[in-house]
């Protein structure tokens with residue numbers, strides 16, 4: 001993916017958003033003419049929403065998972 005700042009005067013592609021698009025977002029193999037145009041307000045809101053979905057797992061959970069894995073491997077080694 002690539003993000004390009006634009007000076008074009010097109011509107012944001014997010015529904016009925018009335019703002020002027022400031023960034024174009026496109027796959028590397030996609031022409032910028034076919035990109036997604038978004039304003040900074042919508043990008044900030046998307047960033048916040050995706051942060052809640054894609055947040056990294058808590059370190060404490062990763063430690064517990066590793067401890068469980070070691071425990072299981074340890075029990076199999078005793079058999």
Ligand SMILES: [Zn+2]
Nearest residue numbers: 012017039042
């Ligand atoms: Zn917008």
